[in-house]
Amino acid sequence: xxxxxxxxxxxxxxxASAIPSSHRQAHSSSSIRNLKxxxxxxxxxxxxxxxxxxxxxGQKHKGLENSINNGPFCNPYNVTDxxxxxxCTAPRDYNSVSDDPSHAVTGNTMEFFSEWTPDNALIASxxxxxxxxxxxxxxxxxYGSSANKAKLxxxxxxYYTEEQVPVLTSLVQNYLTFNHWHSDVAGPTDPNxxxxxxGTSAGHGSNDETFxxxxxxxxxxxxxxxxxxxxxxxxxxxxxxxxxxSHWFSWTKETNNTGKxxxxxxxxxxxxxxxxxxxxxxxxxxxxxxxxxxxxxxLISDGEAFIKKVYDALRNSPQWEESxxxxxxxxxxxxxxxxxxxLATRPDNLTYTxxxxxxxxxxxxxxxxxxxxxxxxxxxxxxxxxxxxxGTNHHGETMxxxxxxxxxxxxxxxxxxxFTPRVADAASWEHLIQTTPRKDTPTVLPNPAA
Ligand SMILES: *[C@@H]1O[C@H](CO)[C@@H](O)[C@H](O)[C@H]1NC(C)=O
Ligand SMILES: *[C@@H]1O[C@H](CO)[C@@H](O)[C@H](O)[C@H]1NC(C)=O
Ligand SMILES: *[C@@H]1O[C@H](CO)[C@@H](O)[C@H](O)[C@H]1NC(C)=O
Ligand SMILES: *[C@@H]1O[C@H](CO)[C@@H](O)[C@H](O)[C@H]1NC(C)=O
Ligand SMILES: *[C@@H]1O[C@H](CO)[C@@H](O)[C@H](O)[C@H]1NC(C)=O
Ligand SMILES: *[C@@H]1O[C@H](CO)[C@@H](O)[C@H](O)[C@H]1NC(C)=O
Numbered sequence: 001x002x003x004x005x006x007x008x009x010x011x012x013x014x015x016a017s018a019i020p021s022s023h024r025q026a027h028s029s030s031s032i033r034n035l036k037x038x039x040x041x042x043x044x045x046x047x048x049x050x051x052x053x054x055x056x057x058g059q060k061h062k063g064l065e066n067s068i069n070n071g072p073f074c075n076p077y078n079v080t081d082x083x084x085x086x087x088c089t090a091p092r093d094y095n096s097v098s099d100d101p102s103h104a105v106t107g108n109t110m111e112f113f114s115e116w117t118p119d120n121a122l123i124a125s126x127x128x129x130x131x132x133x134x135x136x137x138x139x140x141x142x143y144g145s146s147a148n149k150a151k152l153x154x155x156x157x158x159y160y161t162e163e164q165v166p167v168l169t170s171l172v173q174n175y176l177t178f179n180h181w182h183s184d185v186a187g188p189t190d191p192n193x194x195x196x197x198x199g200t201s202a203g204h205g206s207n208d209e210t211f212x213x214x215x216x217x218x219x220x221x222x223x224x225x226x227x228x229x230x231x232x233x234x235x236x237x238x239x240x241x242x243x244x245x246s247h248w249f250s251w252t253k254e255t256n257n258t259g260k261x262x263x264x265x266x267x268x269x270x271x272x273x274x275x276x277x278x279x280x281x282x283x284x285x286x287x288x289x290x291x292x293x294x295x296x297x298x299l300i301s302d303g304e305a306f307i308k309k310v311y312d313a314l315r316n317s318p319q320w321e322e323s324x325x326x327x328x329x330x331x332x333x334x335x336x337x338x339x340x341x342x343l344a345t346r347p348d349n350l351t352y353t354x355x356x357x358x359x360x361x362x363x364x365x366x367x368x369x370x371x372x373x374x375x376x377x378x379x380x381x382x383x384x385x386x387x388x389x390x391g392t393n394h395h396g397e398t399m400x401x402x403x404x405x406x407x408x409x410x411x412x413x414x415x416x417x418x419f420t421p422r423v424a425d426a427a428s429w430e431h432l433i434q435t436t437p438r439k440d441t442p443t444v445l446p447n448p449a450a
Contacts, residue, residue, distance in 0.1 A: 035430035040322040045282040048293035049333025057159025063387030073338040079114040087153035101334025105187040106356040110134040116356035130340035166446040167304035176382040180400040183331040183370035192330040199423035203350030214253040224416040231277035235267040241286030274318035304448035325378040332371035347422035380437040391427025
């Protein structure tokens with residue numbers, strides 16, 4: 001063999017080892033076997049209300065489609081009157097946003113379809129696709145009388161630079177980021193938080209008072225993990241404001257599992273002692289200054305400090321070598337993202353109706369995903385700086401990931417069946433788990449920007 005051929009082959013082998021092995025496909029028995037042999041502890045942290053183009057829009061990392069790599073992206077101030085001006089994505093110059101952008105169901109329809117009550121038949125047939133053009137219009141509609149339009153436009157369109165979010169930047173550069181991950185419900189917080197753990201929002205489309213009362217009879221990941229004899233805890237920031245999701249289900253009360261909601265402080269102790277359960281679900285606090293969820297009225301830097309604290313504890317835990325940390329968000333928070341949300345399998349036959357600002361009723365059939373959100377896999381078993389594009393469902397079709405992808409994959413890890421058709425048809429990601437552990441993962445993450 002010619003020496004240069006050998007050099008070429010070695011270079012090819014080195015490059016190949018940095019990407020997930022192509023012979024392992026999603027939903028295949030070999031990728032599932034590999035997942036089961038490597039991962040014993042899963043930690044899920046669901047942050048609040050941020051789109052990918054908002055929070056990771058300034059990440060220059062290759063493979064991420066975002067504002068800095070592919071933009072600028074522009075939205076008009078008024079979707080029916082372009083002469084009123086427009087704003088294009090640019091770096092932010094501040095940390096929090098006081099006018100919470102709408103991400104109610106009809107706020108979402110304006111943001112994605114440029115109308116509050118789009119024709120569902122056209123959407124279902126694929127003839128009407130989102131143009132992601134109405135973010136500023138919706139914000140000005142809600143707050144335009146009390147504030148300056150240019151500021152409102154910047155609030156919803158602009159993005160954080162790498163320097164402004166050093167914790168996330170380090171995670172993107174060191175671990176695996178999904179480029180096509182959407183929230184499951186094109187609506188607000190609680191329906192999405194519910195869908196993350198149950199694969200449906202049970203027909204709910206708003207943050208109504210049902211959440212929080214053990215009112216739901218749906219099957220949850222907590223029940224599935226428990227029934228397959230795996231351990232779990234729902235760690236909860238006692239300042240409150242999100243979830244705790246496990247307390248939404250009647251099962252939790254009927255089976256005397258209410259005590260599995262424990263203070264966040266115990267997570268750091270359990271990680272330090274190697275006592276983390278197999279499944280840890282983490283609820284950050286929300287929503288004002290001083291809270292940890294990255295909700296728009298709280299500081300991004302406080303959310304970064306929280307993520308760093310969780311990471312540093314897990315990274316230095318005796319359980320790190322068999323852990324997988326999924327960092328995700330509930331929904332986009334009404335912040336701009338340029339990728340149109342795709343159609344998706346309905347989880348059930350339920351619908352949700354609300355009255356739009358134009359006075360008409362709009363019914364959400366739950367047959368499409370919400371906006372694109374940041375989601376990362378953090379583990380010694382994922383490739384450094386890898387950006388995953390679309391995935392595949394069990395029919396072999398290429399599709400975007402969504403919150404249901406977590407339930408689909410955890411079902412493979414712990415042998416429980418998909419709860420809903422949405423989960424069954426979700427892209428799984430167990431094939432992204434490598435066969436050898438990394439030794440180059442950062443011991444601690446950088447400090448957040450002041
Ligand atoms: C964003 O999330 C927070 C926390 O759940 C919620 O209070 C707020 O209403 C959300 N924004 C919207 C418009 O739903
Ligand atoms: C958009 O422009 C139309 C036509 O000028 C006007 O009727 C409407 O109120 C405007 N909407 C907003 C949100 O400013
Ligand atoms: C879980 O443990 C119980 C009690 O030991 C046993 O009856 C049951 O079959 C186990 N379930 C699974 C899925 O292993
Ligand atoms: C829950 O606790 C109550 C009161 O101690 C007891 O009667 C009941 O049998 C328990 N249920 C389960 C499923 O363990
Ligand atoms: C929805 O309703 C149809 C017709 O009644 C039924 O065949 C189907 O199984 C239902 N789907 C779900 C997910 O419940
Ligand atoms: C919208 O739905 C509500 C509740 O179902 C109903 O009371 C109202 O009459 C409907 N409005 C319109 C314009 O159809």
